[in-house]
Amino acid sequence: xxxxxxxxxxxxxxxxxxxxxxxKLVAGAGAAVGVGAIAWPLIDSMNPSADVLALSSTTVDLAxxxxxxxxxxxxxxxxxFVRRRTPDEIKTAQSVAQNTLADPALDSARVKPGKEEWxxxxxxxxxxxxxxxxxxxxxARGDFGGWFCPCHGSQYDVSGRVRHGPAPANLAVPPYAFDxxxxxxxG
Amino acid sequence: MAGLHKSEFANPVVNWIDxxxxxxxxxxxxxxxxxxPKNFNYFWNFGALAMINLVIMIATGIFxxxxxxxxxxxxxxxxxxxxxxxxxxxxxxxxxxxxxxxFFIVTYIHIFxxxxxxxxKAPRELxxxxxxxxxxxxxxxxxxxxxxxxxxxxxxxxxxxxNLFSAIPVVGESVVTWLWGGFSVDNPTLNRFFSLHFLxxxxxxxxxxxxxxxxxITGSNNPLGIDVKSPQDTLPFHPYYTMKDSVGICVYxxxxxxxxxFAPNLFMAAENYIPANPLVTPSxxxxxxxxxxxxxxxxxxxxxxxxVLLMFGAIAVLFVLPWLDTSPVRSSxxxxxxxxxxxxxxxxxxxxxxxxxxxxxxxxxxxxxxxxFYYFFHFLILLxxxxxxxxxxxxxxxxxxxxxxxxxxxxxxGAAAKPMEKI
Numbered sequence: 095x096x097x098x099x100x101x102x103x104x105x106x107x108x109x110x111x112x113x114x115x116x117x118k119l120v121a122g123a124g125a126a127v128g129v130g131a132i133a134w135p136l137i138d139s140m141n142p143s144a145d146v147l148a149l150s151s152t153t154v155d156l157a158x159x160x161x162x163x164x165x166x167x168x169x170x171x172x173x174x175f176v177r178r179r180t181p182d183e184i185k186t187a188q189s190v191a192q193n194t195l196a197d198p199a200l201d202s203a204r205v206k207p208g209k210e211e212w213x214x215x216x217x218x219x220x221x222x223x224x225x226x227x228x229x230x231x232x233x234a235r236g237d238f239g240g241w242f243c244p245c246h247g248s249q250y251d252v253s254g255r256v257r258h259g260p261a262p263a264n265l266a267v268p269p270y271a272f273d274x275x276x277x278x279x280x281g
Numbered sequence: 282m283a284g285l286h287k288s289e290f291a292n293p294v295v296n297w298i299d300x301x302x303x304x305x306x307x308x309x310x311x312x313x314x315x316x317x318p319k320n321f322n323y324f325w326n327f328g329a330l331a332m333i334n335l336v337i338m339i340a341t342g343i344f345x346x347x348x349x350x351x352x353x354x355x356x357x358x359x360x361x362x363x364x365x366x367x368x369x370x371x372x373x374x375x376x377x378x379x380x381x382x383x384f385f386i387v388t389y390i391h392i393f394x395x396x397x398x399x400x401x402k403a404p405r406e407l408x409x410x411x412x413x414x415x416x417x418x419x420x421x422x423x424x425x426x427x428x429x430x431x432x433x434x435x436x437x438x439x440x441x442x443x444n445l446f447s448a449i450p451v452v453g454e455s456v457v458t459w460l461w462g463g464f465s466v467d468n469p470t471l472n473r474f475f476s477l478h479f480l481x482x483x484x485x486x487x488x489x490x491x492x493x494x495x496x497x498i499t500g501s502n503n504p505l506g507i508d509v510k511s512p513q514d515t516l517p518f519h520p521y522y523t524m525k526d527s528v529g530i531c532v533y534x535x536x537x538x539x540x541x542x543f544a545p546n547l548f549m550a551a552e553n554y555i556p557a558n559p560l561v562t563p564s565x566x567x568x569x570x571x572x573x574x575x576x577x578x579x580x581x582x583x584x585x586x587x588x589v590l591l592m593f594g595a596i597a598v599l600f601v602l603p604w605l606d607t608s609p610v611r612s613s614x615x616x617x618x619x620x621x622x623x624x625x626x627x628x629x630x631x632x633x634x635x636x637x638x639x640x641x642x643x644x645x646x647x648x649x650x651x652x653x654f655y656y657f658f659h660f661l662i663l664l665x666x667x668x669x670x671x672x673x674x675x676x677x678x679x680x681x682x683x684x685x686x687x688x689x690x691x692x693x694x695g696a697a698a699k700p701m702e703k704i
Binding site: 140146 | 347369370372
C-alpha cells in the first residue's frame, strides 16, 4: 500500500480518473459477472430439460391413413396433422394463384418432392394457438377444404395455407423426413 | 403526520421517488451512514451471512419447486430428474441442500457470538427473542424440506419427528393424526409439508426484518460489550462494514462452493437415496447434523414425555436467557469465570452432537446425560448464580479508549475523520 501511494498521487494530478475509480469499476464489473454467473443456472433451469428434449421426435406410421383423411399425432406436446390428400385436392392446392394468398407459399414448398400426397403441418392456428378442426371428413373444413379454426374463424386450404383471417400465417410445416414410403419421423 | 418527505438526493428521479416514498433516505440512514461500533471483529459478519444464505435458499428453492412434484409416487423420481435432466438441476439441488447446512453453521456461530459477547442482555432482549423465533422457524423449515425428496431418511425422519407430539398427554394421538392427515406419514403429509416448506421461508424474511429493525433501534453490541458513548466510537456502516462484510461473504462463498463442488454429499445420508418404504425402518436413523444435539437430549431421558419436554426446553430456555443471566456485564472479555463456562457449554453442545450421531448404548448414554445435565445447569443455575458471585474485570471507559491505549499504528479514527475524501 505504501509503495502504491506516490503513483496514486501522480495519477490524481494527471487527470480526473483516480485509482479508486478504477478499483470501483473493476469491483463492480467483477460483481456483475459473478451475479450473472450465479443467475444463469437459475434461468437455464427453466429451459427444456434433457428428458423433454429427448421427446423431440415422433415417428408416424402412414399406412393406415386413407386418402382424404388426416390424423393427429403429438410432437413436443403439440398436435401435428398428417393428411393424405386426394389427387383433386393436390391439383387444387397447386393451382391457387399466389396473389390471392395472405401468406404466399407454393404447395410444392410445403410437401416433400414426389410425396405430394402427404401434407404434414403443426395443427396450431397461427392466430392464438387453438387447434383447427377438419381432420375428419365430417368436421367443418371451411370454404377451402382444409381446416377451420373454431376459436376465431380462420380458414386454411388443403395445403395448410391461411385463406381467411384473422390468422396471419400458414400452418407451420415441422421438420420431418420420410423413412421408407410408409413412415415419417417428425423432429 | 402526512406530507411529502423533503429528499436530499440530487438525482431527480431518485429525488422524485424519495419525496413520495423515502426508501432511499431510509436505506441511506440504516445502511449508509448508520453509526456502527468501530471495534467489530469478524464474528459480527455472521448476521449478514445468514441473510445472504436465506436469499440463496429462497432463490434456489423457487427454481427447484418448478421441477418438484409433491406426490408420494413421484417425489423421489422428480428429485432424481432434477439431478439428471434439468439444466443445472444438480447445482440447484446441491446448493439448496448444502445451503441448509451452511445456514445452520452460520446461524449457530451467530448465536454463540451472542452468548459470548452478551448480545442478549438489555436493551437487546427482544432482539434476541426474535432471533430464537428465527431459529425455531428455520428448524421447522429445514425439517420439512428434508422430507420432500421422499427417501428413507425423509420418511422416517418425518415419522419420528411428528411422533414427538404423541407424547402430549390425552390429545397426543389426535394431534399426530391431524399433522399427518391420515394414520401414517403419507401423501397428505407430503403435500402439506411442501406447502409449508414454501411458505415458512417468507415468514422468515418477515421475522428477519423485525430482527434487523429491532437491531437498528438498539444498535449493535460489540466485542467490548459496552455502550457507544460518542460518535468517536462509531463508523458509518458504509463503506466500513459493507467492505468488512464483503470480505466475510467471499470467504463464506468459498467454503460454500468447496462443499457444493467437492463434497456435495458430505452432510447427506446415503440412506436417503433409497425411496421411502413405509414397511422398513433403516437400521441407522440419524437426523441432519444440525439437529443432533437436540436429538441427543431427547434420547438422554428415559421417558417419552420427559425427553420431548427437555428437547423443546433446550430452545425455550434461550427465550428467557436475558433474565437468567443476572450479570450486568455483557462481554465475556470482562467475565473471567463465565468465560470458562462458555467454553464448557460449547463443548457440551458439541458432545451432544456426537452423542446424537451414535447409537444410544454404552458410554454414549452417560456422555449424553452428562452433557444434557450441563446444558440445563448452565442456563438455569450457573448463569443466575454466577452473575451475583463473579467479580468482573474493570470495563474500559469507552470503545475508543482501549484502541488508543493499545497504541501502535495509525488510528482507525483518523480514517473516519475524512470518510468522503478520495485517495
